[in-house]
Amino acid sequence: MSKLDYVIEDLVTANRILAHEGIVDSFGHVSVRHPDNPQRFLLSRARAPARIEHADIMEFDLEGNEIDAKGRKPYLERFIHGSIFEARPDVQSVVHNHSPSVIPFGITSHTLKPLLHMGASIGHEVPVWDSHDHFGDTDLLVSSVEMGRDLAKFLGPGRTALMRGHGCVTLGNTIRHAVFIAIYLEVNAKLQMQAMGMGDIKFLTPGEVDKIIGRTASFTIDRAWENWCRRADRPMQAAQ
Ligand code: MN
Numbered sequence: 001m002s003k004l005d006y007v008i009e010d011l012v013t014a015n016r017i018l019a020h021e022g023i024v025d026s027f028g029h030v031s032v033r034h035p036d037n038p039q040r041f042l043l044s045r046a047r048a049p050a051r052i053e054h055a056d057i058m059e060f061d062l063e064g065n066e067i068d069a070k071g072r073k074p075y076l077e078r079f080i081h082g083s084i085f086e087a088r089p090d091v092q093s094v095v096h097n098h099s100p101s102v103i104p105f106g107i108t109s110h111t112l113k114p115l116l117h118m119g120a121s122i123g124h125e126v127p128v129w130d131s132h133d134h135f136g137d138t139d140l141l142v143s144s145v146e147m148g149r150d151l152a153k154f155l156g157p158g159r160t161a162l163m164r165g166h167g168c169v170t171l172g173n174t175i176r177h178a179v180f181i182a183i184y185l186e187v188n189a190k191l192q193m194q195a196m197g198m199g200d201i202k203f204l205t206p207g208e209v210d211k212i213i214g215r216t217a218s219f220t221i222d223r224a225w226e227n228w229c230r231r232a233d234r235p236m237q238a239a240q
Contacts, residue, residue, distance in 0.1 A: 015029075027097075120209045127154070
């Protein structure tokens with residue numbers, strides 16, 4: 001199997017897992033940098049993630065232009081992915097979703113921060129990008145290269161950001177890593193809302209977060225990935 005086929009297979013599986021785990025519904029998407037050309041990325045045509053097949057995966061340049069659309073309609077918000085890949089050579093995969101528990105942290109003064117061991121992968125805290133700051137009243141969708149680049153600039157070296165009144169992005173060094181962070185971002189957010197009702201929260205310390213991130217290796221992520229594959233009724237590919 002070619003590297004490209006391997007990556008597309010994992011990308012299809014990532015869509016199915018994110019749908020099955022409730023991170024995406026009919027909307028939201030996951031991308032990967034092209035394994036043979038860092039100036040390109042792969043993303044499904046506009047379709048609900050639970051329905052995505054190999055033939056839906058399209059190729060784009062970093063400005064979001066389709067390479068060979070073959071009549072397929074792309075996601076409007078593909079600029080999120082291209083702009084992050086353009087700004088961040090270290091990033092290989094991006095998830096954009098609207099999972100329900102993250103939304104309250106984008107619209108209130110409460111900062112989303114890791115409070116459980118598995119939540120450390122979200123980073124020290126999750127900043128909120130507000131499209132209104134630079135673009136005023138919009139439909140909130142990241143519908144241009146300018147908006148995508150503004151979000152990518154806001155992220156800086158970070159691995160997660162919320163988007164006010166809309167959703168979030170998670171960045172990974174593999175597809176499985178970006179999916180792992182997206183799933184635990186939702187878990188952490190849900191627990192944080194529950195804990196807020198019980199009183200003051202003792203969050204992980206910055207040093208704890210760094211130590212946990214330091215030991216979260218690909219075998220940790222693959223353990224979760226295998227389980228998520230089974231739940232989503234997808235075969236797991238051996239690590240390549
Ligand atoms: Mn969106």
